[in-house]
Amino acid sequence: MADGTLAPPAAIPRGVSAKPRSGIKQLARRRSLTAFLMCVPLLVLIGGLVLWPAIYSIYLSMLNKKMTRFVWFDNFVFLLNRPTFRDVIFQSVIFAVSAVVFKALIGFVLAHVMHNIPSRNQRIWRGLLLIPWVIPLAMSTLTWWWLFDPSYSAFNWVLNAFGFPSVPWLGVTWWARFSVILVNVWYGAPFFLIMYLAALKSVPEQLYEAATIDGAGSWAKLRYVTLPMMRNIISITVLFSLIVTFANFDIVRILTSGGPQDQTHLFSTYAFVVGIESGDIPLGAAVSLFMLPILAVFAYFILRGVSRRSKEGLG
């Protein structure tokens, strides 16, 4: 890559010796070094706010409760033996997988609808559909909480007006799970929409024209043109969303605090209760790190697939 090469020696004017006076200039001419120096602030930030906390939490997860002794993987083994934690794994998987699937489906459909709206109106609709994503999540979840509120739910008010009984949105296990997933889908679908819309716009129109000439219908075009062309962006979006959804905290914390009866806890909310509220920081760190290896393997395979397809595309 050009950015990584040194400036050619010919660039140094003849007769100018590489004396200390010009050392700084020479250094500055090394574009790779300049690029590195410009990245240093970002690297420091990532190192300080991501890398160091991650390493520190791995270290914490291997300490005993009093944080005085190294116990290796005892905390993880202990967690796996706890029925409540096994419920947390189940709930986190249900939450993340179903939310990502629905977000991807809704985003995909909406992206197609948007793609076919005339461009002037498209901007308005695009702006409106992005609103859930740009409102701070804690604030919008509070609004949802008012709608679900156990005693004065606006949804129940409407249901009652039509003669239907009230629904215990946050008071019964599966309704509560449905509610937290619904809010996550509402919040996250615009992200998929915008990513898929960008991908759709980058599909060359000629491919569709050629497919039409070959007699392909809408379904065939979707299956043999659109989906293959969007495969990379779908993979990366799903991977990114899965990681973020597994780490979700705000929605469950605000809507249910993990209840009823711990039946909506996710890794992050349970880690908070165990680590911060109950004073067992090593166990809390172990809870929060539990999905790391699984997600890391998942990310490896998805990114490998993306990389292979990119190379094939280039070849």
Next chain:
Amino acid sequence: MTRSLTRRRALATGAGAALLPLVHVGGAHAAGSLAVGFWDHWVPQGNDVMKKQATAWAEKNKVDLQADFITGNGNKLLMTRAAEAQARTGHDMLAFQTWDIHQYADRLEPVDDVMGHLIAQYGQTNEICEYLGRIGGHWGAVPTSSGTQIKGPCGRISLLNQIAGLDVVGMYPARPEHTAAADGWTYDAMLKAMAACKKANVPFGIGLGLTVDSTDSAGALFAAFGAELVDGEGNLKVRSEPVHRLLEYAQQMVKFLPADAISYDDASNNRALISGKSALIFNPPSAWAVAKRDNPTIAADCWTFPAPRGVKGRFAPYLPFFWGVWSFSKNKSAAKDLIAYLSERAQVEERCNVVEGFDLPPFDSMLDFKIWEEVEPPKGTIYNYPLRKWHDARPTFAASWAAPDVAVQIYNRGTLPTMFAKLMTGSSIEQTMAWAESEVQGFLR
């Protein structure tokens, strides 16, 4: 300008410097800067009076004071404590509550000197303050009135009288008097009242959620039945007669709770009372105070009184707050001096008056403030909010029968209300006990 340093002046300066550390012992003139994190009171004037008192102390003692009011909402105060304990930096003095003193014992400066001084002046604190604040014979923090509360029943006078036949004002009048009717205020009587109120569509707003109000109410019930899940030595007690008897009672009780009791948070019970949908809740007078602003008719019909009696006695759900000094503080002497000053009777009473009696002093000798008699409507509505001698009641704190490192987990994970919630959703007593046993075994690791 040059001034010669004479031998006499040098001696005087040296003597003065040597005496400086001793000045604090007398309780004055600490210096330097001091960062303090107070609990952000839900009554805004509560912060104002605290700031006024702290500033007056700082000016008098030439201390550069930075006072922050940290909200408990969204666990902000909890997070601040955890972060400062980990980072070993932050405020010098901070508000703590419940289990924090045990949790951060090794990072807190002992305050035996301050407590010794306060106990000598005002007498002993109650048993819960001792349990939560005194570790290994040393006080880790000073119990404070700021935020300290009892979550006893707050009932609707008219509804309880008409629907359940309970004359709560006659039972607990606003004067120092023990009544015969008070002896009849038992958990069995409460069950009957609950049944009647449920039938009249104004059920008791007792929550079975995972938040502290639910845990505190459940804790009082456990104490009244003598039920313990585990003892201080870590022996499991789930499968015991008192626990079984309590669960039998709870099996009846949950039938009369609101349908949404399982998803109650700490505001749900308040809303149930203020909106007129509930005849009684377990809560400090904050619900009444908000009703006074938002729904005065309801407020004028509220009466706060002690919890019912069980086979083991009458127990009041007590939630204490503390002020502690971090061991890494750079101005411990000033922090202790400020705590001692703010804990003096005059300051405590001034703050208590401003928040209409919500903050309960940890020293029994201060329970004679006039505010609890004067607050209205109706006059005397919170007269029985503090524990009075003739109430024949003791403060209790959920799960305090367990060792603190186990109790904190039972408390914060809502194990006690969840047991009742399980009964409400159809689990049998056996299934509930099996679940509780498994949970507590996990806490004992």
